Amino acid sequence: MNDPSKGKILALAGGVGGAKLVVGLAKTIDPTNLMVIVNTGDDERFHGLHVSPDLDTVMYTLAGLSDPTNGWGIAGDSFRALEMLHRYGAENWFNLGDKDLGTHIRRTELLGEGLHLSEVTKQMCQQLGIESRLVPMSDHRIQTMLETEEGLLTMQEYFVRHRCEPKVSSIFFEGADQSEPSPDFKSALSDSLGLIICPSNPFLSIGPILAIPGVRESIESFDGVRVIVSPIIGGMALRGPAAKLLADLNFPVSSVGVLQQYSGLCDIFVIDHQDAHLSDNIRDLGVFPSVTSTIMDTQSDKERLAKFVVSLIR
Amino acid sequence: MNDPSKGKILALAGGVGGAKLVVGLAKTIDPTNLMVIVNTGDDERFHGLHVSPDLDTVMYTLAGLSDPTNGWGIAGDSFRALEMLHRYGAENWFNLGDKDLGTHIRRTELLGEGLHLSEVTKQMCQQLGIESRLVPMSDHRIQTMLETEEGLLTMQEYFVRHRCEPKVSSIFFEGADQSEPSPDFKSALSDSLGLIICPSNPFLSIGPILAIPGVRESIESFDGVRVIVSPIIGGMALRGPAAKLLADLNFPVSSVGVLQQYSGLCDIFVIDHQDAHLSDNIRDLGVFPSVTSTIMDTQSDKERLAKFVVSLIR
Numbered sequence: 001m002n003d004p005s006k007g008k009i010l011a012l013a014g015g016v017g018g019a020k021l022v023v024g025l026a027k028t029i030d031p032t033n034l035m036v037i038v039n040t041g042d043d044e045r046f047h048g049l050h051v052s053p054d055l056d057t058v059m060y061t062l063a064g065l066s067d068p069t070n071g072w073g074i075a076g077d078s079f080r081a082l083e084m085l086h087r088y089g090a091e092n093w094f095n096l097g098d099k100d101l102g103t104h105i106r107r108t109e110l111l112g113e114g115l116h117l118s119e120v121t122k123q124m125c126q127q128l129g130i131e132s133r134l135v136p137m138s139d140h141r142i143q144t145m146l147e148t149e150e151g152l153l154t155m156q157e158y159f160v161r162h163r164c165e166p167k168v169s170s171i172f173f174e175g176a177d178q179s180e181p182s183p184d185f186k187s188a189l190s191d192s193l194g195l196i197i198c199p200s201n202p203f204l205s206i207g208p209i210l211a212i213p214g215v216r217e218s219i220e221s222f223d224g225v226r227v228i229v230s231p232i233i234g235g236m237a238l239r240g241p242a243a244k245l246l247a248d249l250n251f252p253v254s255s256v257g258v259l260q261q262y263s264g265l266c267d268i269f270v271i272d273h274q275d276a277h278l279s280d281n282i283r284d285l286g287v288f289p290s291v292t293s294t295i296m297d298t299q300s301d302k303e304r305l306a307k308f309v310v311s312l313i314r
Numbered sequence: 315m316n317d318p319s320k321g322k323i324l325a326l327a328g329g330v331g332g333a334k335l336v337v338g339l340a341k342t343i344d345p346t347n348l349m350v351i352v353n354t355g356d357d358e359r360f361h362g363l364h365v366s367p368d369l370d371t372v373m374y375t376l377a378g379l380s381d382p383t384n385g386w387g388i389a390g391d392s393f394r395a396l397e398m399l400h401r402y403g404a405e406n407w408f409n410l411g412d413k414d415l416g417t418h419i420r421r422t423e424l425l426g427e428g429l430h431l432s433e434v435t436k437q438m439c440q441q442l443g444i445e446s447r448l449v450p451m452s453d454h455r456i457q458t459m460l461e462t463e464e465g466l467l468t469m470q471e472y473f474v475r476h477r478c479e480p481k482v483s484s485i486f487f488e489g490a491d492q493s494e495p496s497p498d499f500k501s502a503l504s505d506s507l508g509l510i511i512c513p514s515n516p517f518l519s520i521g522p523i524l525a526i527p528g529v530r531e532s533i534e535s536f537d538g539v540r541v542i543v544s545p546i547i548g549g550m551a552l553r554g555p556a557a558k559l560l561a562d563l564n565f566p567v568s569s570v571g572v573l574q575q576y577s578g579l580c581d582i583f584v585i586d587h588q589d590a591h592l593s594d595n596i597r598d599l600g601v602f603p604s605v606t607s608t609i610m611d612t613q614s615d616k617e618r619l620a621k622f623v624v625s626l627i628r
Contacts (some may be wrong), residue, residue, distance in 0.1 A: 048423035078394060084416025088441045090423075098412040102398025105415075109362035109404075127402045 007033065007193030009313070014039045014205020015054050016071040016239055017231050018198035020296040022132075024306030025196070026089040031131035035192070036062075037185050039200070040117065040136045041173055041208030042155040047085055049104040050111055053156065054205065055121060055136060060239050063128040065099075071239065074099040093161050103122035108289040112223060115177060118182040133184065137209045140179035144208050145172050149154070150208040155204060165240035168248040171203050195314035199231035199294060201242045202261040202308040210265075219265045225313045226267045229294060229305070234274040238295065256281045268312050270294060270305075321507030323627070328353040328519020329368050330385040330553055331545050332481060332512035333375040334610040336446075338620030339510070345445035350508070351499050353514070354431065354450045355458035355522030356357040360408050363397055363418040364425055366624040367380065367470065368519065369402065369435060369450060370417060377442040379413075385553065388413040407475045433498040446615035447498065450503070451523045454493035458522050459486050469518060482562040485517050490525040508627035513545035514607060515556045516575040517563070524579075533579045539572055539627045540581045543608060544569040548588040570595045582626050584608060584619075 009029055013022055013036050041052045053072065060066035063070050067075045076095030086092040096104065103124070110120040116139040116208055125134045142216050144155040148166035158164060181189070189195075200206055210216050220225065232255050237243040251257035255271045257280055269287045270280060272294040282289040290312060296302045318441045323343055327336055327350055336350050353368045367386065374380035374388055381389045391411030394545040400406040410418065417438070424434040427550065439448045458469040462480035472478060495503070503509075514520055524530050546569050551557040557567050565571035569585045569592055585592060586608040596603040604626060610616045 047419045048426050049419065074398075078412065080392060080394060080412035081395060081416040081419065084388075084413045085420055088416065088420040090420055098392065098394035098415075099398045101412075101415065101419075102395040102402065103417075105361045105363065105395065106399055106402040106404055112362050124402055156524055 008188060008191065009034050009194050009196065009310070010188045010192040011196040012196055012200075012206055012209050013037070013054070013058055013198040014200030017058050017068070017296075018054075018200040018205060019058045020302050021196070021198045021229060021306060021309070022058055023061050023299075024296070024302030024304075025310070026132050027303050028306040028310050032133075033047060034132040035188050036134050037137050037182075037209060038134060039205045039208050040098075040138065041142050041204070041211075042159075043141075043143070044094075044154055044156050046096060046104075047090055048108070049101070050108045050133075051094070051096070051104050052107065052121075052136070055134065056100070058135055059103075059121075059125060059128065059130065062125075062130045062132060062134065065128070073097045082302075094156060095160075102135070116182075116267075118184060135182055135184045135188075136180065137185060138179045138212055139182050140175060142176045142211070143174040144204060145174050147171070149174045159204075159241070164244060166223065168245055170249075171207065173208050173211040176208070177213070179212050181206050181212050181215055186214075189215070189222065192222075192224055194224045194310075195219065195222055195226045195307055196313075197226075197228040197262065197265075199229040199238075199242055201231060201237075201245070202258050203242070203245050207261070208261075214252050216265065226265060227270060227290075227309050227312050228262055228266045228268070229260070229270040229309060230272070230275070231270040232258050232275075233294060254278060256285075259285055259287060260310055270309060270312070321465040322502060322505065323348050323508050323510065323624070324502045324506040325350045325510040325512055325515065326514075326520055326523050327351070327368070327372055328514035329356075329371050330609075332368075332514040332519060333372045333380070334616050335512045335543060335620060335623070336372055337375050337613075338610070338616030338618075339624070340446050341617050342620040342624050346447075348446040349498065349502050350446060350448050351451050351496075351502075351523060352448060353522050354452065355456050355518070355525075356473075357455075357457070358408075358468055358470050360410060360418070360491070361404055363415070364422045365398070365408070365410070365418050366421065366431070366435075366450070369448065370414070370480070373417075373435075373439060373442065373444065373448055376439075376444045376446060376448065379442070384494055387411045406547055407468060409474075430496075432498060437598060449496055449498045449502075451496065451499060451529075452493045452526055454489060454498050456490045456493050456522055457488040459488050461485070473518075474556070478558060480546070482559055484563075485521065485559075487522050487525040490522070491527070493526050496524050497605070500528075501528070503536065506536075506538055508538045508624075509540045509616075510623055510627075511540075511542040511576065511579075513543040513552075514546060515551075515554055516572050517556070517559050518554075521575070530579065540579060540590055541584060541604075541623050541626050542573070542576055542580045542582070543574050543584040543623060544589070546572050546589075547586040547608060558571045568592060570599075573601060583625060585625070 150166040
């Protein structure tokens with residue numbers, strides 16, 4: 001049972017960086033043994049439709065549908081419905097492709113019929129032929145909110161509308177207090193061989209997951225090996241505002257600043273060769289550093305890093 | 315005030331045939347003096363979205379967006395969202411284009427915010443630059459139901475899914491009892507110079523409008539001239555199941571059968587040259603027959619027939 005190719009692996013993920021490692025993991029182990037817990041703190045209603053940006057990114061990636069250039073949406077999509085919505089006076093700052101809208105329409109319909117988000121996600125992933133389990137962090141509504149110099153913003157307002165420009169003073173997760181983990185997430189926390197936190201934004205992608213009551217405690221007392229992959233390389237995020245948020249919130253703009261967000265949750269911290277000099281600082285935090293190449297440009301990069309991470313659990 | 319180019323004209327319409335005359339009327343009189351009352355008995359929810367097929371046909375036609383070949387939807391539309399919905403296991407027998415979905419998404423959102431369908435329609439038409447008033451027959455939910463040899467069907471199930479094939483034994487309008495005309499329809503019934511019933515299906519397009527409590531009585535006592543254009547030419551409907559329904563329901567398959575549906579509601583009945591021989595039968599029903607060419611293939615056909623109808627009111 002200590003062979004991770006035979007036991008369940010639990011991966012926590014947010015958007016694009018997370019999805020890259022997830023797609024590598026699904027090629028490395030038996031995909032049916034992989035459960036991916038996805039952030040839903042970015043979920044928002046656009047035009048009356050329930051949009052789950054991170055769930056969609058991971059779902060499209062695992063289904064082979066994702067747009068390799070944008071990092072969001074479906075490859076080769078068009079934007080006719082959105083143009084029409086704009087003609088009717090609706091806002092169009094959030095890009096929603098036509099195929100992509102099929103996802104949002106279907107999800108909204110099924111939620112409207114009373115299904116929980118985790119049931120809806122399971123059904124939709126099955127229809128797309130995804131073998132791994134994709135599980136929203138919670139069936140409750142949790143909304144990531146950013147206190148910024150431009151006022152209080154939702155995650156998508158900050159990320160898309162304001163292009164991560166306003167300085168952030170604090171982040172909180174509305175509704176987290178009254179929430180609980182989705183049922184499959186809860187049981188996987190107690191019966192998985194290994195737990196991987198993907199190279200996702202610690203504040204905006206993983207932070208909401210850890211804000212759900214009981215999750216941090218369950219990971220603290222997790223039985224298997226806990227591996228975290230840093231999303232910061234050489235003081236910069238490959239994508240998104242992780243580095244900027246570390247600075248805004250007065251943490252070191254480095255993998256060390258990332259690890260400070262995961263106190264008590266990490267056995268092995270995977271950093272890039274460029275950050276090998278931080279190994280001692282990581283050991284000082286009571287965590288075992290593991291150095292490799294963490295850049296995932298190609299499919300083989302993704303599989304190589306996934307194999308490396310799985311070997312650490314083994 | 316007896317010049318219809320200066321007074322309000324009220325037109326009752328359903329789908330394609332009605333939309334053709336309406337577009338001619340909007341070119342013939344000051345378009346701001348034209349109010350079109352549209353059937354909403356075909357409205358149905360698809361994928362959780364409120365779809366109003368007849369409203370859309372007339373709205374797209376007046377906005378110059380309609381597909382000249384199909385008679386429904388927007389010209390040059392694509393079907394990417396629908397393909398995706400089908401991948402998720404949703405039914406796709408009802409064609410919904412991508413641009414078209416922009417309409418349904420917007421309408422559903424505004425209805426969800428608590429606006430009435432007539433307010434939503436007004437707002438959307440203004441955004442599309444339509445100068446005439448487009449008014450749903452009622453803000454209440456009225457659903458046209460057909461008792462057929464294949465069981466009880468909604469209008470779209472009968473029309474699209476079953477291609478009008480099952481024999482119909484009766485038609486009724488669910489919810490009509492508890493409904494009332496939309497506010498603008500109600501007031502227009504008492505202050506318009508003329509009333510035109512467009513060449514639409516008397517059972518499925520105009521029938522639902524007349525089923526609203528008080529509408530038939532208001533038209534019976536209407537002050538101005540009431541002109542009805544027959545949708546049947548030489549015993550055939552140019553489009554749709556009007557002729558078939560006349561036969562199914564044991565009425566003469568002719569303009570006379572149509573006129574029998576409008577007892578007490580018509581001053582002048584416009585028929586095609588091919589039906590000139592029915593003039594005496596029409597006079598026997600107490601109505602003045604008026605013979606012209608009622609086929610509307612081209613834009614100039616539409617304007618010619620509209621001018622003719624307006625001249626009858628004058």
